[in-house]
Amino acid sequence: MKRVLLTGMMVISLILTSCGGGDGLFGTDSTTVVIGIGQQSTDSSTSAPQSVIPPSVRYVRIVISGTGMDPIERTVDAATCNTVEEVFQVPNGPNRHFTVYAYDDAETLLYYGDEHKSLNGMPTSVTVTMASMADQTPPVFGGVGTATVVSGSQIDLAWSAATDDSTQQQDLVYLVYIATSPGGQDFLVPPSFTTPAGATSFSVTGLASATTYYFVVRAMDESGNIDGNTVEVSATTLNTTPPSSGDTMPPTFGGVETATPVSGSQIDLTWTAATDNVSASSNIVYLIYIATTSGGQDFLVPPSFTTPAGATSFSVTGLTSATTYYFVVRAKDEAGNVETNTVEVSATTLFSMH
Template identity: 35%
Template sequence: MKLSNHSAVAIRAAALVLLLGAALPLAAQTAIGGADTIPPTVPTGVVGTAVSATQIGLSWNPSTDNVGVTGYLVYDADTGSTIATTTTTSFTHSGLVPGTTHNYRVSAFDAVPNQSPWTDPPVSVTTPVPDSTAPSVPTGLTGKAVSRTRIRLSWTASTDNVGVTGYLVYDADTGSTIATTTTTSFTHSGLVPGTTHNYRVSAFDAVPNHSPWTDPPVSVKTLPLDTTAPSTPTEILASAVSSSQINLSWAASTDDVKVTRYIVRRDGVKIAAPVSTSYADTGLSAATTYSYTVAARDAAGNISPNSTNVSVTTASAADTMPPATPTGLTGAAAGSSGANLSWSASTDDVGVTGYIVRRNGVQVATPATTSYTDTGLSAATTYSYTVAARDAAGNISPNSATASVTTGDTPPPPSNSAGLTWDSVTDPNLSGYRLYFGTAPGTYLQSVGQGTSVGNATTYTITGLASGSRYYFAVTAFDTLGIESDYSNEVFKDIP
């Protein structure tokens, strides 16, 4: 058999398809061999849900195809017609009658189009019946005037077969709804003091179905305008607790409604508005007199008359400043056993109360004046003195410049004298010694505390004694506070 050139080409093309067929995918085979005749797979997992009383939502798993799925047909099995074409795997059927049942099938198609069989069995979905049941009537409606311009309403929650969405508040006097709220309370504001208002409440659901209004209306009257001032505060107490603070307290005032604050005035100027019946006034000046009054105020702004005036003076400021250092210290020998000292007065912000005299660095006296005589010294001996000033707060100035004094030579004792010596007392607060004597044992011419003061010396010569008499002697020590020791052992001497 002789083949034409055309036949040979056709045979070669067919052979090529046969040779390559086992190695190419189906789509390629179809493209090479001819038209696509393979439909997509049947959609699976079709689910229908009523999303409202008039809408049903459908969804399914995507189909597969040898070339590609182009879209889907949605079929209404009740009417026997295709109701939608979609490229997605879902569809919402709208405009339905509430409470009706609908049956659906789905088919996939490709570009040819090859169409898959319809899903089987149909998916059946019923739209819900509309909610026509209203919530129950709210109960327990109460109202209370919370101020002259506000009324607060509250009630018990209603119930509903689906759910209560909110409440309407109705003003029975104006015939209008004045509020919509999702809670079981409402505050009506901006009212006129002393006026009466009547209220009803209704509950509603999402449809919305409305319950009947509460009946009878609840009647509430706002509080009348308050024009009565509180009583005047009494029993005002004030005390200075420091140099910069005064504490105040008073008896509570009364009011026909309520006292809300007090007004504290210092020297006629308002300085505070405390809620309580006390106040601490701080930041004051030391040693200064202040005058206070207190008035009461209520919520309406009514203010009582001022209380009686009370005055108090702050304490003086703590004195921490020492006096000025004494100047002009001079000293001169007073015989062989004494030294006379004098200096210029120091100054102080409050006042100098005394001076501290130190001999060779040891305190020997605390005179109040600007001079001192140091006695009982050793003859022909040089002593160094300083003076410091002291004030009432105990502040002490630095020591003055040093003044030195050399005592004179010891003169021969007169025949009617007695020279005494004793052991020193070791005490940091020692101020000096006192000498006592008399003509009978244990009985002295000087009373306790009035003995002859000899300073810190441990030797002393008594002169002017009566000839032909026996004298008895004793010594005491005393400190800077004036506390005196007991008598020392007693000695005697016969005066020729």
């Protein structure tokens, strides 16, 4: 039997079933939550995943909380168990917060995970992925070294590889933050670019002509630890005018309409499709600009995200817990024309210990 464990991860499956009461296929006030705990692995003799608690885990603490309910807390002995199954009766309501902690004999926190789920008595499911807490040391990184101008829209960055206590250099990735003023990078906003693993250079494209950009590059290891350097380099793109395609009219777009927090790291955005004099709505893409202050988006910097063509919604991920974000979405047609709306929506990510 071959078993391949997911490195540093425990997968907690929460299977939510109906509660009792009356003839009661579904309850009106609460949901019965059956929580099965184990580390996902693959057994070569079957096609289904197995669940096994790592032997280092001695006990698990489960906390369930939310608005309008008293927190539910339970500690489960896992010292002699391959799996654990616990049943909870959880009051119905929005954004119930399921938090799971796994400890060893010395009461050292080995794994942590949390997830939010709204309960209404109906069957549903959620998976909490628990990250290893063993590695909490960020890489050692001297920061970006050089910025070289290539064209009116491209600047190339280079640096010396970072080192880390647990991640090999070829597995480190780098986060590229960009601003148009010195020190203007916002590290709470997802980076403009994330490099492939092991990179020591990166070509930043999509920049504006004759514009000075300021760059900070940070290293991230496999556990998600990010170094905090603020080494900054700058360069100015060449003064060039792109050739006209004949279509110079931008799309007509009303801007982003809603922002809905989903978790401690995700907010979902929606809007009504733009129209254009040449491009079909199905071929229009949307540029998502993010700030942590109202009106703080920098439209000369490449957007944090670009949607697939024709999208009318997007899930913004990689956000910081319990933080308010401000979003502007702009439409771009096939000729590269971008409309300039400044319609802004905001939302605050849910609280999470991640």
